[in-house]
Amino acid sequence: MAYILTHYWSELIQGLGYTLLSSVIALVFSTVIGTMFAIFEVLPNRAMRIIGRIYIEIFRNIPLLVIAMFFYVIIPMYVAKIDGFTAGTIGLTIYTSSFIAETVRAGIQSVDNGQMEGARSNGLTYWQAMRYIVLPQAFKIVIPPLGNQFINLVKNSSVLAFVAGFDLMYQGNSIASLSLDTINSYVVVGLFYLVITLPLSYYMQHLEKRLAN
Amino acid sequence: MKKLKRYLGVLGMLGVLTLVLTACGGRKSLSQQDVLTNDRTSNTITWGVKADTKLFGLMDVQDNTIKGFDADVATAITKQILGKNGKTKFVQVTSQTRIPLLKNGNIDAIIATMTISPERKKQVDFSDSYFDAGQALLVKKGSAVKSVKDLNKAGTKVLGVTGSSSVANIRKFAPKAKVLELSDYAQAMTALKSGQGVALTTDNGILYGMATENPGYEVVGGTFTKEPYGIAINKGQAPFKNKVNAALKEIEANGTYNRLLKKWFGNVTGFNYKEASR
Numbered sequence: 001m002a003y004i005l006t007h008y009w010s011e012l013i014q015g016l017g018y019t020l021l022s023s024v025i026a027l028v029f030s031t032v033i034g035t036m037f038a039i040f041e042v043l044p045n046r047a048m049r050i051i052g053r054i055y056i057e058i059f060r061n062i063p064l065l066v067i068a069m070f071f072y073v074i075i076p077m078y079v080a081k082i083d084g085f086t087a088g089t090i091g092l093t094i095y096t097s098s099f100i101a102e103t104v105r106a107g108i109q110s111v112d113n114g115q116m117e118g119a120r121s122n123g124l125t126y127w128q129a130m131r132y133i134v135l136p137q138a139f140k141i142v143i144p145p146l147g148n149q150f151i152n153l154v155k156n157s158s159v160l161a162f163v164a165g166f167d168l169m170y171q172g173n174s175i176a177s178l179s180l181d182t183i184n185s186y187v188v189v190g191l192f193y194l195v196i197t198l199p200l201s202y203y204m205q206h207l208e209k210r211l212a213n
Numbered sequence: 214m215k216k217l218k219r220y221l222g223v224l225g226m227l228g229v230l231t232l233v234l235t236a237c238g239g240r241k242s243l244s245q246q247d248v249l250t251n252d253r254t255s256n257t258i259t260w261g262v263k264a265d266t267k268l269f270g271l272m273d274v275q276d277n278t279i280k281g282f283d284a285d286v287a288t289a290i291t292k293q294i295l296g297k298n299g300k301t302k303f304v305q306v307t308s309q310t311r312i313p314l315l316k317n318g319n320i321d322a323i324i325a326t327m328t329i330s331p332e333r334k335k336q337v338d339f340s341d342s343y344f345d346a347g348q349a350l351l352v353k354k355g356s357a358v359k360s361v362k363d364l365n366k367a368g369t370k371v372l373g374v375t376g377s378s379s380v381a382n383i384r385k386f387a388p389k390a391k392v393l394e395l396s397d398y399a400q401a402m403t404a405l406k407s408g409q410g411v412a413l414t415t416d417n418g419i420l421y422g423m424a425t426e427n428p429g430y431e432v433v434g435g436t437f438t439k440e441p442y443g444i445a446i447n448k449g450q451a452p453f454k455n456k457v458n459a460a461l462k463e464i465e466a467n468g469t470y471n472r473l474l475k476k477w478f479g480n481v482t483g484f485n486y487k488e489a490s491r
Contacts, residue, residue, distance in 0.1 A: 072404070072407070072409070073403050073404070073406075073407045074407070076407040076408050076409060077406070077407045077408070081408065083409065084393065084409065161396075162395075162396055162400070163395075164393035164394060164395055164404070164409070170394070173309060173375045173376070173394070173396070174375055174394055176309065176376075177308065177309055177375055177376030177377075178381070180312060180332065180333065180335070180336045182312070182313045
């Protein structure tokens with residue numbers, strides 16, 4: 001194992017970098033997009049609710065690999081030249097956003113209706129009430145499931161390996177086939193994923209405790 | 214302090230996990246038993262073959278069998294070793310899974326477009342070569358890439374398959390090119406079609422198969438390496454290996470080999486049947 005670490009250190013660090021970069025980009029955008037569609041789903045406007053529903057049901061129910069391959073193969077053929085890293089990250093963002101949308105929607109709906117009504121009767125507009133009264137309470141509730149989604153997102157970023165996105169899993173496959181030491185290569189890759197996911201897990205726990213008080 | 218203790222606890226657990234996982238590698242397994250004796254008892258040889266490679270090993274979805282040159286050579290060798298009624302069992306492998314599958318005893322031998330290389334010889338034994346392959350390039354017809362020299366420019370993207378020796382070779386022959394490794398040939402071909410790279414590189418035999426499937430693409434530049442294919446067998450299985458080598462010689466002598474070569478490569482444009490026959 002020490003051999004894998006010392007011999008392929010630069011590949012592993014490169015992989016870690018790409019995995020982190022992809023995860024951070026996907027985390028930020030999927031949270032924004034997911035929250036947006038969650039709000040769509042609770043809007044009084046029926047058309048918007050349907051749009052939200054369609055988006056979520058489509059991308060939540062297609063395997064991530066299929067979405068990533070779509071962006072890797074179809075988009076460059078007809079729309080724009082994008083490389084594997086971009087295609088994988090876009091796929092990851094869209095896929096995760098549909099799960100985040102469902103999580104946040106559940107959070108919004110678990111906030112008592114009286115909160116919205118009270119805010120409105122105090123003169124706030126719908127958007128102000130959503131922004132300052134409902135969403136802050138909703139996010140407090142959904143921190144634990146959201147943490148799960150974030151951890152899943154980091155692990156799902158391994159989809160980049162299939163579209164030549166140079167992430168940890170891609171390097172792992174490459175190292176395993178170069179060194180022919182399959183077991184140790186994947187053990188090392190597993191440990192590198194833990195380097196990202198464990199702190200994330202602890203941070204989400206910390207956040208949960210802080211917001212609970 | 215309490216937090217520090219918890220972190221140390223987690224680290225300790227990781228350490229134990231690592232030890233357990235690495236220890237698994239050293240355990241004696243099926244692969245330690247004598248393959249030849251086992252195969253004689255069961256009257257079956259289990260071969261690891263490719264299922265995504267036209268001409269060598271391709272899954273025929275109509276009757277769910279794997280067909281190709283590799284599969285036919287495996288069958289011929291099986292019949293030589295076990296007699297007319299000897300049975301073959303084909304297990305689908307990829308470049309990445311074949312060595313682990315052989316090592317843990319799931320398959321008796323690999324006949325899956327596998328180049329004999331010194332690095333691999335450290336892990337497994339090889340039979341004599343059964344096909345003289347060499348690395349070549351597949352490009353879109355009319356492409357500016359005519360040979361491997363044209364790839365040696367910064368920003369050029371070349372497609373290969375993870376776990377194949379061709380990826381390591383292209384780094385040697387065109388060090389400035391960026392190599393994208395995909396998980397199998399079908400995916401690499403799809404990536405070539407969608408313009409993720411300018412050329413797809415691997416052994417000529419495989420590329421000819423792809424060119425016959427995709428008329429808009431052609432093999433250019435000839436071969437720039439010699440990469441004979443061999444049958445991989447676990448270390449410590451000398452009796453089985455000797456039998457395979459003897460069987461290989463036998464089918465070359467009695468014309469079976471040339472007949473199979475003609476069957477699969479006779480109609481492939483650009484393939485030099487005379488040179489490859491034995």
